[in-house]
Amino acid sequence: MRTRFILLALPPLVLLLIAAVIVQLIAVRDEESVDRKASERLTLYRQTILGEYDKYRYLPYVLARDPRATIVLNMQQTTESANRYLEEMAENSGANLLYIMNTDGVTLGASNWRDELSLVGRNYGFRPYFKAAMAGEEGRFFAIGATMGEPGLFLSRPTPVKGPPRGVAVVKVDMRPLEQAWAEGGEIVFASDANGVIFLSSVSDWRYKVLHPLSDSLLSKIRETRQFAGLPLELLSDASGNADNVLAIDGRRYRHNQADVGLLGWKLHFLVPVEETKENLWPVWVSAIGLSLLYAVGVLVFRGRALRRASALLRQESEELRELNLRLTDEVEERKRIERELIKAQEGLARSSRLAAVGQMSAAVAHELNQPLAALRMFVAGTRKFLEKLNIEAARENLSEIDGLQHRMAALTQELKRFARPAESRIESIDLKENIRAAAKIALPRFEETGVDLTVTLPEEPLRLETAPLPVEQVLLNLLRNGADAASQVADGKVLLEAKRLEDAIVIEVSDNGAGVPEEIREKIFDPFFTTKLSSGGLGLGLSISGRIAEDIGGSLSVATNTFGGATFTLSLPAARDLRPRREDSSNKTSETKAQEVPAE
Ligand code: ADP
Numbered sequence: 283m284r285t286r287f288i289l290l291a292l293p294p295l296v297l298l299l300i301a302a303v304i305v306q307l308i309a310v311r312d313e314e315s316v317d318r319k320a321s322e323r324l325t326l327y328r329q330t331i332l333g334e335y336d337k338y339r340y341l342p343y344v345l346a347r348d349p350r351a352t353i354v355l356n357m358q359q360t361t362e363s364a365n366r367y368l369e370e371m372a373e374n375s376g377a378n379l380l381y382i383m384n385t386d387g388v389t390l391g392a393s394n395w396r397d398e399l400s401l402v403g404r405n406y407g408f409r410p411y412f413k414a415a416m417a418g419e420e421g422r423f424f425a426i427g428a429t430m431g432e433p434g435l436f437l438s439r440p441t442p443v444k445g446p447p448r449g450v451a452v453v454k455v456d457m458r459p460l461e462q463a464w465a466e467g468g469e470i471v472f473a474s475d476a477n478g479v480i481f482l483s484s485v486s487d488w489r490y491k492v493l494h495p496l497s498d499s500l501l502s503k504i505r506e507t508r509q510f511a512g513l514p515l516e517l518l519s520d521a522s523g524n525a526d527n528v529l530a531i532d533g534r535r536y537r538h539n540q541a542d543v544g545l546l547g548w549k550l551h552f553l554v555p556v557e558e559t560k561e562n563l564w565p566v567w568v569s570a571i572g573l574s575l576l577y578a579v580g581v582l583v584f585r586g587r588a589l590r591r592a593s594a595l596l597r598q599e600s601e602e603l604r605e606l607n608l609r610l611t612d613e614v615e616e617r618k619r620i621e622r623e624l625i626k627a628q629e630g631l632a633r634s635s636r637l638a639a640v641g642q643m644s645a646a647v648a649h650e651l652n653q654p655l656a657a658l659r660m661f662v663a664g665t666r667k668f669l670e671k672l673n674i675e676a677a678r679e680n681l682s683e684i685d686g687l688q689h690r691m692a693a694l695t696q697e698l699k700r701f702a703r704p705a706e707s708r709i710e711s712i713d714l715k716e717n718i719r720a721a722a723k724i725a726l727p728r729f730e731e732t733g734v735d736l737t738v739t740l741p742e743e744p745l746r747l748e749t750a751p752l753p754v755e756q757v758l759l760n761l762l763r764n765g766a767d768a769a770s771q772v773a774d775g776k777v778l779l780e781a782k783r784l785e786d787a788i789v790i791e792v793s794d795n796g797a798g799v800p801e802e803i804r805e806k807i808f809d810p811f812f813t814t815k816l817s818s819g820g821l822g823l824g825l826s827i828s829g830r831i832a833e834d835i836g837g838s839l840s841v842a843t844n845t846f847g848g849a850t851f852t853l854s855l856p857a858a859r860d861l862r863p864r865r866e867d868s869s870n871k872t873s874e875t876k877a878q879e880v881p882a883e
Contacts, residue, residue, distance in 0.1 A: 290581055294574035301570030305563045312560065313537065317527075320539030320552040327471050327550050328543050330460055331482075335422075335545060338377055338437055338455045342420075345371070345380060345451035346441035354382050354390035355441065355449040360402050365395035378434050378456035382441070384449045387412050399429050406452075410507055411438040415450040422546055424457075424481050426490075426511040433457060433481065457482055469552070470536065476547030477504070479515060488531070491518040529553060654687045657727075661687070690724050711858060714745035714754065714788055718781055721758035728763055729777070732770035734794075736762070739780040745788045746858040753831040754855070757839070760824040761792040761851045767815065768796025768849060783857060787837070790853045795846035804841060828853075 345351045350367040354360055368380040372393035379401065381392035387407020395402050406412055406428060411421030421438030435455040440447035464471050464484035472483035477500060478493040490513045496504070504510060520530045529538040536553035543550055661680045668677035722738050729736050747754070762777065769775030772795060781790045799807060806812045808829045813822030825839075832839040837855035844850040 294577050297570055297574055297577070301566055305566050308563055308566060309560065312563075313527075316537050316554050317539055320537070320554065321541065323469065323471070324539060324541040324550050324552050327464070327473075327552070328541060330463070331473065331543055331548070331550070332545065334455060334457065334460055335435065335437075338375070338435075338453050341371075341375055341377060341380070341453045342437050342439035342451045343443060345382070345453070346439040346443050351380075351382055351391065351451065352441050352449065355384060358384065358390070360390050360395070362395075364391040365393070365402070368393040369395065375453075377453045378432070379452075379454035381452050381454075382449055383407075383412060383452060385416065385447065387450075390449070401429060404429060408507060409436065411436045411452065412450055414438065415440045415452075416447055418447065421450070421452075423507075423509075424475060424546070425507070425509040426513075427454070428508050428511070431511060470554070472551050472553075473543065474549050474551065479504075479510065480518065481510075488518055491516050493518055528556065651691055654691050658684060658687050686723075690727075709748060709750050712747050712749065712751045712754075714747050714781065714790075714855075715740050717751050717755045718758055718779065718790070721755045721762060722779065724755075724759055725762040725766065728766045732766050732775065734766045734769040734775035734777055736766075737776065737778045739778070741782055743783065745781055745783055747788060747835075747855055748858045749835050749855070754835070757828040757831050757853060758790065758792075760828045761790075761853065764824060764851070765792050765794040765796070765849075767818075768798075769794040771796055786857055786859065788855045788857045790855075791850055792853075793844045793846070793850040794848040796848045798843050798847055798849045799841055807841065808839070 345368075348367075351364055351371075354364045364382070368382070368391055372378070372380045377393075379393055381389050381401050383389050383406060387405045387409075389401045389404050389406065392401035394400050409423060409425065409428075411423035414421035414423075415438040418440055421436065423436045423438075424433070425436060426433045433456075435457055436452060437455065438450050438452045441449050441451050461482050461484065464482070465486070467484070470484055472480045472485065472488055474480045474493055477496060479496075480488055480491050480493070483489045490510055492515050495517060496515065501515070504515070505512065518529075518531060520533070527538050529536045531553075535556040537556055539552045541550050541552075542548070661684045665677045665680040665684070668674075668680060718738060718740065722736060725736070758779075762779065765777035766775075769777050775795065777792065777794045779790065779792050781788065783789075803812070803814075808825050809822075810826040811822040812826075813820035829839045832853055832855070835855055837853065839851065839853050842850050842852065
């Protein structure tokens, strides 16, 4: 995200950087061009000053040599003829003032002799141009007129021009027209003297200001010569804002170029406002910023488009997801419907299979009941005979047999009932040994019938269980009968029942030496109605009911092949935990069965 932003921001940054470089280059170029132009202008302005000077330079010399002017020195007083001559000369030459001074500095003849403020009779001995001329030199001095307050360039010569001077001829040149011409040119130009005092300026406010502070001695010297008529000579620029080639004046900055005039240490200054030198820079900045803005707008438009595309894609995807969801919901609905139908079908199947089972069970029960009923008939007939013979003992024995048969038939009925309502049984604490004996007794006729030998091995300790006793007996009976059936198929058939307690379980193993359960049907024998004894009336319910009963009690029923090659069915049941094994009489054997009962090792 951050890198992306930097990448996006990079082009305008680079653009602005390039603009800055270009601006810098242009600024330098502009400054150079301004400086070039300034130097050209300065040469021109210098010419105007020098031209003015040259124009009047020889006039004092001419005057000094002209007796029509110097006559006043001979007379040591003013004369009208001299004054008229000076007046005429001034008019013709264009000079401001012409006058002749004696060695004391008193003016004896002057071109403005008619004026109220005539110079005649006034002493200007304090002026440097007078002193210079008296020293035999050419006097040149710019000053504000001591009498009329008008500024001008004073040019002087001693008279006579050679030898000790008798007086001084002076020409005052008015520089104001020149200054006026500068101002009209619209440029900023001014001239400063050797002390840095501005005496000519196209900006009139700057006149008589100084470029740098003057020392006190210099100030007092200037005051003495009354050069600037006692004006305060303030500083021109805000020195703090000055820089290289830059002058700050009244809050504005100017590019400053200067040149020597070549006269009296004068300097000419040419100023151009800094903002004007930077006019060329605006287009660069404007175009750079414009391009950056254009770029930003472009990026925004592009991003907007990309975002719109992405959101359209998202909308499409969510639409597809919604459709998928709908399809899934439909599918789930369909599955639920099928499941409901399946459950319904299963329920129907269970009901019908139960009905079929009941039907088959009734047939089996009828078959099972026929045997004891036949035996019952036999015993009743026998008893009757014994009673007739008054053999009471034999009759009693028969009666107990009848009682046993009656029990067996009741048990059979119970089996049918249990199949119809399997949960109907009362749970009690039992000693499984009792139930094993009971089951063995009920199974006994089958063993006798088939000639199979039954051996029951029980431990001495009671085998405590918390369960309904009849279902367990039912399971044991099933296993014993199946064992008898299987063992009856071999010559020396036998069945072993062994019960023992292992930790928390009671394990009963019923083994026979029959043919065993073939591998391929081992899984199936616990299914309801699976039987290999159809011909002999097998229902195929025994193991399925037994398995279910074992599971109901919390145990299990499984089958394996034993060492005789026969089957061993293992019934494992959870032992009652709260009762500790108690020692019991080991001689208590089920002698009424023909089975052999041996204690566990
Ligand atoms: P039924 O005895 O009525 O056939 P069962 O559910 O008790 O029904 O037994 C199912 C089948 O399991 C038997 O038909 C027989 O094939 C097989 N089976 C059961 N016990 C034994 C056994 N001890 N040895 C060999 N096969 C057995």
